[in-house]
Amino acid sequence: xxxxxxxxxxxxxxxxxxxxxxxxxxxxxxxxxxxxxxxxxxxxxxxxxxxxxxxxxxxxxxxxxxxxxxxxxxxxxxxxxxxxxxxxxxxxxxxxxxxxxxxxxxxxxxxxxxxxxxxxxxxxxxxxxxxxxxxxxxxxxxxxxxxxxxxxxxxxxxxxxxxxxxxxxxxxxxxxxxxxxxxxxxxxxxxxxxxxxxxxxxxxxxxxxxxxxxxxxxxxxxxxxxxxxxxxxxxxxxxxxxxxxxxxxxxxxxxxxxxxxxxxxxxxxxxx
Amino acid sequence: xxxxxxxxxxxxxxxxxxxxxxxxxxxxxxxxxxxxxxxxxxxxxxxxxxxxxxxxxxxxxxxxxxxxxxxxxxxxxxxxxxxxxxxxxxxxxxxxxxxxxxxxxxxxxxxxxxxxxxxxxxxxxxxxxxxxxxxxxxxxxxxxxxxxxxxxxxxxxxxxxxxxxxxxxxxxxxxxxxxxxxxxxxxxxxxxxxxxxxxxxxxxxxxxxxxxxxxxxxxxxxxxxxxxxxxxxxxxxxxxxxxxxxxxxxxxxxxxxxxxxxxxxxxxxxxxxxxxxxxxxxxxxxxxxxxxxxxxxxxxxxxxxxxxxxxxxxxxxxxxxxxxxxxxxxxxxxxxxxxxxxxxxxxxxxxxxxxxxxxxxxxxxxxxxxxxxxxxxxxxxxxxxxxxxxxxxxxxxxxxxxxxxxxxxxxxxxxxxxxxxxxxxxxxxxxxxxxxxxxxxxxxxxxxxxxxxxxxxxxxxxxxxxxxxxxxxxxxxxxxxxxxxxxxxxxxxxxxxxxxxxxxxxxxxxxxxxxxxxxxxxxxxxxxxxxxxxxxxx
Numbered sequence: 170x171x172x173x174x175x176x177x178x179x180x181x182x183x184x185x186x187x188x189x190x191x192x193x194x195x196x197x198x199x200x201x202x203x204x205x206x207x208x209x210x211x212x213x214x215x216x217x218x219x220x221x222x223x224x225x226x227x228x229x230x231x232x233x234x235x236x237x238x239x240x241x242x243x244x245x246x247x248x249x250x251x252x253x254x255x256x257x258x259x260x261x262x263x264x265x266x267x268x269x270x271x272x273x274x275x276x277x278x279x280x281x282x283x284x285x286x287x288x289x290x291x292x293x294x295x296x297x298x299x300x301x302x303x304x305x306x307x308x309x310x311x312x313x314x315x316x317x318x319x320x321x322x323x324x325x326x327x328x329x330x331x332x333x334x335x336x337x338x339x340x341x342x343x344x345x346x347x348x349x350x351x352x353x354x355x356x357x358x359x360x361x362x363x364x365x366x367x368x369x370x371x372x373x374x375x376x377x378x379x380x381x382x383x384x385x386x387x388x389x390x391x392x393x394x395x396x397x398x399x400x401x402x403x404x405x406x407x408x409x410x411x412x413x414x415x416x417x418x419x420x421x422x423x424x425x426x427x428x429x430x431x432x433x434x435x436x437x438x439x440x441x
Numbered sequence: 442x443x444x445x446x447x448x449x450x451x452x453x454x455x456x457x458x459x460x461x462x463x464x465x466x467x468x469x470x471x472x473x474x475x476x477x478x479x480x481x482x483x484x485x486x487x488x489x490x491x492x493x494x495x496x497x498x499x500x501x502x503x504x505x506x507x508x509x510x511x512x513x514x515x516x517x518x519x520x521x522x523x524x525x526x527x528x529x530x531x532x533x534x535x536x537x538x539x540x541x542x543x544x545x546x547x548x549x550x551x552x553x554x555x556x557x558x559x560x561x562x563x564x565x566x567x568x569x570x571x572x573x574x575x576x577x578x579x580x581x582x583x584x585x586x587x588x589x590x591x592x593x594x595x596x597x598x599x600x601x602x603x604x605x606x607x608x609x610x611x612x613x614x615x616x617x618x619x620x621x622x623x624x625x626x627x628x629x630x631x632x633x634x635x636x637x638x639x640x641x642x643x644x645x646x647x648x649x650x651x652x653x654x655x656x657x658x659x660x661x662x663x664x665x666x667x668x669x670x671x672x673x674x675x676x677x678x679x680x681x682x683x684x685x686x687x688x689x690x691x692x693x694x695x696x697x698x699x700x701x702x703x704x705x706x707x708x709x710x711x712x713x714x715x716x717x718x719x720x721x722x723x724x725x726x727x728x729x730x731x732x733x734x735x736x737x738x739x740x741x742x743x744x745x746x747x748x749x750x751x752x753x754x755x756x757x758x759x760x761x762x763x764x765x766x767x768x769x770x771x772x773x774x775x776x777x778x779x780x781x782x783x784x785x786x787x788x789x790x791x792x793x794x795x796x797x798x799x800x801x802x803x804x805x806x807x808x809x810x811x812x813x814x815x816x817x818x819x820x821x822x823x824x825x826x827x828x829x830x831x832x833x834x835x836x837x838x839x840x841x842x843x844x845x846x847x848x849x850x851x852x853x854x855x856x857x858x859x860x861x862x863x864x865x866x867x868x869x870x871x872x873x874x875x876x877x878x879x880x881x882x883x884x885x886x887x888x889x890x891x892x893x894x895x896x897x898x899x900x901x902x903x904x905x906x907x908x909x910x911x912x913x914x915x916x917x918x919x920x921x922x923x924x925x926x927x928x929x930x931x932x933x934x935x936x937x938x939x940x941x942x943x944x945x946x947x948x949x950x951x952x953x954x955x956x957x958x959x960x961x962x963x964x965x966x967x968x969x970x971x972x973x974x975x976x977x978x979x
Contacts, residue, residue, distance in 0.1 A: 232589045233588065234589075258558075259490075259527060259560045259587050259588055259589075260588075262490075262527045262558065263490060263588070268558075322516040322517060322518050323516070323517045323518075324512065324516060325516075327511075328501075328970075330546065330550040331547055331550070356571055357569060357570050357571045358568070358569040358570075359536075360571075372817055372818045375818035409770065410769070410770025410771070411819075412742055412746070412756060412767070412771070413738075413742060421818065422760075422817075422819045422820050423820045424769065424820065425770050
């Protein structure tokens, strides 16, 4: 009996018969099965279990669910390969496939007796939803047993781990200059562009405004939240906390006023 | 999945909690475990999707609590046992430090060497940058995207660490398992008209316990467990109408803080000693608290704040608003069960020991602290939790502290020519050095303060112990780096044969000082490698 292969078709291939037949040509003599990636992903079709010795990916993104479905459809030691983008790798890894070179292999179940599987929660649920059935399981092959701990073991020099070429793989934060003459939203801690001063000035201005409130007896009586039925400021939010106050609210920075409380700003004090 | 965090001050832990919250919401069927890096076994790292979040200490190390596992991972004989694992890595650091984000880079390199696959690039977050506030949000979205997880679930999750109230009451004061020390001196040592209250605080043993202090070396620190201001605790109890429940015993499931819980663990003691009321709200605060709003408008506002990071930045970070202030602005009916989802736990604060004393029968130790107090446009003053607590301590008050050993091995200083550099309270560990060690060569201290009569802490006293070169910056005296550059020009010593120890706030000072020393032609990088150029900055 000839070896089986599942060709997983990227939808864009359907409109390119030439490319499609090129792929099919690769598997001449195989027992060829074809499925659309989208249909697997939407769980519109269910793949046979433990059937395929090969899975060929013609491109496109493989989700965790798809990877899990493919895993189930593969025989032990079956291979998955083809045009696999980097974004799909985590899904394949989570499904339990093992990457060797450019090929992903399904570990044989003889070896997986002690596989780390079903790290899923055993939550009792009153009703099962559809997703429940296709949980991504973390099933993996066992690795070579770890070196037994040895307390006399020599340690590597950890400083040697930080070397220049690491920066190729590590994402560094953006530089202070946002470019294109754009203004930053917030100042850096060691700001040198003047934005920090601007922010500090804003805070100073608000402090000044607050002093004006503290000093102006007229204003205090004008906005009197203790009078029943009287609206709490034009917007109705002054008496609430800062989370609800408008941008220019003169009461910014003050704790909320409780309805019916006599407004004595000094009594709000520094402490609780 | 396994979320690992290595945290010095609690930020990485907070982010890890946030990540776990997201994952629990979005992948209800997958087990998500949360572990402190140092408590993970090697077996935990096999066959796993690992998310690691790690901060960096001042000298580029992993945080202290990560060391047990890290030392295991550094073993030369390890085979690539992580080959079936995949990881995501996020580093917390600040470009104000020279060894910026070294820790996560080391982890990244080591994991790769041990066979693990980085699923996406490591992300280095710079606390010094304006964008850092968004970094974790952006990165966690990338992680979810890479795992093909779509997150829309905003329902309330069961508490991660449930708090259960039981019927028993207890009105006793709180105690930790360890013996406290007693305050025997708490004096302001900066001039009364100086802008900052700098204090010398001395703690005495409650009962002589022999040689506990003999093992203290210069550079060692104390970790002090502060408590909240009782007025704030009262405000929280009243706002939640918990006054009648305050002395009931509670039990917490799933977590024990490093120094244990206080006993008796009543609601009041839990809030007073363990819930950090003064830090900004946790990232998950708004996600969790919106379910406790009794007013739909408030719930809506909470929901907005939970998703809009610019909004949160303006409301919280820019003005340093504390979680207790936020809490009191909303109409909330908090479920006690969820208390630990809303608050960070208080972490002990570390201070350098500045003096050791013995009167024959009992011993005492001294710290020197600057009280943190400043204002934003908020009406209430911003205060540092621990320094505020320490400032108000009366004589004989019990204080819970533990000694943290330094790895700097400063005892070496006795046999070599030393140049010490201190600004402000950076003088603390240097004072201990100068008073405890017998130096073969007289050391030189470059000491930067603002004035000669307001904040020249211990300066006069230390002039008998070392050659002191002072820089009084507000009296036209310049800065330490200028003094160093001038002094070194005529120094007979080859700097690379000496030890340099720099102590003070991180940022511009250590950098300028390094440049000044480098101007002598010495290879500072080599000295750092030999650990003869040492910085202890914060």
